[in-house]
Amino acid sequence: MISESLERLRAAIPEGVALVAVSKFHPVERMLQAYDAGQRIFAESRPQELAAKVPKMPGDVQWHFIGHLQTNKLKLVLPYVCMVQSVDSLHLLEAISAWGKANGRTVDVLLELHLGAEETKQGFTEEEILSILASEKLDGIRIRGLMGMASNTDDMAVVDGEFDRIESLFLKIKSSGREGFDQLSIGMSSDWQLAIRHGATMVRIGTDIFGPREY
């Protein structure tokens, strides 16, 4: 049951850590069950799926985007989301900035750090992130923190090392006093407990809430 899963997760997740319900590939009917159980933050990873679901869900849902985003799909995503967690190229960052300026919006974004997961080449290196943050401020966006996806492995020592790496970078930037930089999005169904021990401020959980993805 979705409401029971949510209850269990809420009891285990400390206050101050946001639970992001990853609803990709799950039908709206199941998302509404989560909504009725009090869930308000939902995340999608495909532009068309997000755009199709938005009008079917209540207006107070806070949408996050967590998938690969091509710049020709911005119009399907940016009008609806309060955060793009998966910014993985300078090209995309600049395109979101241009959209924000043109539409009088400031879009909250996270920079995705590549965490050695072989199956995804997505994400910046540490050096790239530091250089983006050191360069001129972009209008129309606010860089709120970092996102990372650990390797898909049962070896928790590997995941621990990867979370360690992103936590260190996050704390280094945060302690430099960068304004508004306060979000660390790490942890999925398989590793969110470990992510919380590494200072996650957001965990992105799909399977543990909704069960296996349906399509």
Ligand SMILES: *Cc1c(COP(=O)(O)O)cnc(C)c1O
């Ligand atoms: C699918 C996805 C998740 C959730 O994965 P689960 O294992 O189902 O919890 C989290 N983050 C990202 C970026 C995803 O694509």
